[in-house]
Amino acid sequence: MTRTGTGCIDLPSPNHGPRPEGVGVELLILHYTGMPTAESALTRLCEPAAQVSAHYTVDEDGTVYAHVPEDRRAWHAGLSSWRGRADVNSRSIGIEIVNPGHEFGYRPFPAAQMAAVADLCLDIMGRHGIAPADVLGHSDIAPARKEDPGELFDWPGLAARGIGLWPKVCAIDDGPFTEEEVADLLKRYGYDSACPRAQLAFQRHFQPDGMTGRADAETVRRLRALTRMTGR
Numbered sequence: 420m421t422r423t424g425t426g427c428i429d430l431p432s433p434n435h436g437p438r439p440e441g442v443g444v445e446l447l448i449l450h451y452t453g454m455p456t457a458e459s460a461l462t463r464l465c466e467p468a469a470q471v472s473a474h475y476t477v478d479e480d481g482t483v484y485a486h487v488p489e490d491r492r493a494w495h496a497g498l499s500s501w502r503g504r505a506d507v508n509s510r511s512i513g514i515e516i517v518n519p520g521h522e523f524g525y526r527p528f529p530a531a532q533m534a535a536v537a538d539l540c541l542d543i544m545g546r547h548g549i550a551p552a553d554v555l556g557h558s559d560i561a562p563a564r565k566e567d568p569g570e571l572f573d574w575p576g577l578a579a580r581g582i583g584l585w586p587k588v589c590a591i592d593d594g595p596f597t598e599e600e601v602a603d604l605l606k607r608y609g610y611d612s613a614c615p616r617a618q619l620a621f622q623r624h625f626q627p628d629g630m631t632g633r634a635d636a637e638t639v640r641r642l643r644a645l646t647r648m649t650g651r
Contacts, residue, residue: 432465432486434472435493439509444489444547446511447540448496450557451567452476453520460517470494473513479528481535489546499560502609507560512543516568527571540582552649554583555609555624562611562620570627586625586644596639604642607651 450473452460457478463469464476464486473495476484487493495513499505516536518528528536540554556572557565578585605612605621614620619632625641634642 427483430484432472435487435491438492447554448513451518455523457517473515476515478517481531501560558620562614562616586641588640588644592640592643601634
């Protein structure tokens with residue numbers, strides 16, 4: 420088990436398997452636990468009957484729990500895809516972040532927790548050569564099913580440390596748009612643009628102050644900026 424700092428505690432989960440031969444880690448997926456307490460979430464992640472796991476969990480006080488070795492395939496992403504490719508579990512590392520989620524009283528993520536998440540992400544990205552643009556939320560890869568880590572998650576703060584991206588909009592990104600362009604931009608960035616909730620998932624991550632589920636001028640400006648930043 421790879422250790423990632425003095426606050427890391429081994430809490431092994433039996434819920435994992437081998438990565439397919441020749442498949443490496445390309446993505447880092449961030450989740451919230453979505454359960455009433457950290458204890459209930461940690462228990463579920465380690466129960467064989469639950470058939471769910473992640474590589475790490477980060478508690479609200481910044482404690483990191485290690486569940487699955489990084490060279491193994493954890494079961495965190497479920498039915499999902501990114502850039503037209505399914506089986507995200509096989510090519511990703513998953514981090515669960517303790518938060519009750521939308522069902523049990525969604526709340527902001529404490530500073531100590533976000534600092535620990537950032538440190539852990541940087542460690543993982545460095546080990547596997549994961550690009551900032553390939554750090555994603557569960558809702559990005561499964562927009563039809565998931566909302567986590569949600570609109571209160573500090574994506575801009577992580578991006579400032581080189582973890583994930585945040586759109587840097589300029590004048591070139593202005594101008595009229597069509598629904599066809601929106602679908603094309605979403606697909607080019609990586610979303611399943613055929614999913615009716617893809618626009619909402621994008622806004623939840625990159626435009627949390629405009630979560631209407633329908634693209635507006637600001638949504639398109641941010642989409643254009645991100646595809647320009649990544650060259651997609």
